[in-house]
Amino acid sequence: MEVRGIHHLGVAVANLEEAVATYQRLLGARVESREMLTDQGVSAASVLVGGDRIELLEPTGDDTPVGRFISSRGPGLHHVAYAVPDVAAMLRELESVGAELIDTHPRRGLYGLQIAFVHPHAVHGVLTEVVSGG
Amino acid sequence: MEVRGIHHLGVAVANLEEAVATYQRLLGARVESREMLTDQGVSAASVLVGGDRIELLEPTGDDTPVGRFISSRGPGLHHVAYAVPDVAAMLRELESVGAELIDTHPRRGLYGLQIAFVHPHAVHGVLTEVVSGG
Numbered sequence: 001m002e003v004r005g006i007h008h009l010g011v012a013v014a015n016l017e018e019a020v021a022t023y024q025r026l027l028g029a030r031v032e033s034r035e036m037l038t039d040q041g042v043s044a045a046s047v048l049v050g051g052d053r054i055e056l057l058e059p060t061g062d063d064t065p066v067g068r069f070i071s072s073r074g075p076g077l078h079h080v081a082y083a084v085p086d087v088a089a090m091l092r093e094l095e096s097v098g099a100e101l102i103d104t105h106p107r108r109g110l111y112g113l114q115i116a117f118v119h120p121h122a123v124h125g126v127l128t129e130v131v132s133g134g
Numbered sequence: 135m136e137v138r139g140i141h142h143l144g145v146a147v148a149n150l151e152e153a154v155a156t157y158q159r160l161l162g163a164r165v166e167s168r169e170m171l172t173d174q175g176v177s178a179a180s181v182l183v184g185g186d187r188i189e190l191l192e193p194t195g196d197d198t199p200v201g202r203f204i205s206s207r208g209p210g211l212h213h214v215a216y217a218v219p220d221v222a223a224m225l226r227e228l229e230s231v232g233a234e235l236i237d238t239h240p241r242r243g244l245y246g247l248q249i250a251f252v253h254p255h256a257v258h259g260v261l262t263e264v265v266s267g268g
Contacts, residue, residue, distance in 0.1 A: 001162070002162065002184070003161045003162050003183050003184045004184040004185070005183060005184030005185040005186040006140065006143070006183070006184075006186040009140070009143065009214060011258070011260055012259075013258050013259075014258070018258070019258050022256075022257060022258060023257075025231050026228060026231060026233050026252070026256065026257065027137045027216060028135070028136065028137050049137050049139060049140070049216060050136070050137045050138040050139030050140075050216070050217070051138070051139040052139035052140040073207065074259050075258050075259035075260075076211075076254065076258070076259035076260050076261075077210075077211035077212075077213075077214065077259075077260055078211075079211075080143060080211065082161060082183060082184070083184070094160060097159050097160060099160055118160075120210065122156075122160065123156060123157075123160065124145070124147050124148070124152070124153050124156060124209050124210070125146075125147075125208050125209035125210035125211075126145055126209075126210050126211055127210075
């Protein structure tokens, strides 16, 4: 499986609008899209910094994955997502080399993408996502 | 100042060789370069995942910035670096909008680059680096 590169960097934030404004002011970011994903407990904004994408994620409540992350560690870098041609095939490859997965099958992520998360245990503490499609 | 995009993603690891092997096995990463920076207390490997760069950082001791990071939070995502045309000019721009800086002047980073760090307080908990040159 060819990994194409970083699809986005996921950042946990306490206040989405303040974070968007900061990325605009400091880094000249442009807002690409916004989406509320109630089932995943996040309100998200994709911003482009130059040619690269930062996904700012505000939890919809404390008892959500991103809410618990912020409660325990504070806001900050949350995950890195890599673009792959086919998430399902990538998951089979990762399983074949013994990588611990959070999602054994693709699910729908933000913006209709196919996504799956690899457990941080498999990647030296980095929550890692694989993404395909659109 | 135009920010060109992500220059690299910095990842704190406990064992550099194990981490390099993991990125190769799971993500098809290729090693771009290695460097020991004793003054910054890291042994580093740059790996390319597709077209993007991950900088794996093993501390040379517990009493180093990356060593303290791992002691308090464990290994994982450490910082994000953005490519800019001119670090010194970028720092003046960041100061002009009130961003708290760690480095008020550029210093030498890995691989001879000009770098400076922006305080996480300024970027919602994300340790942010700006990079130029080569």
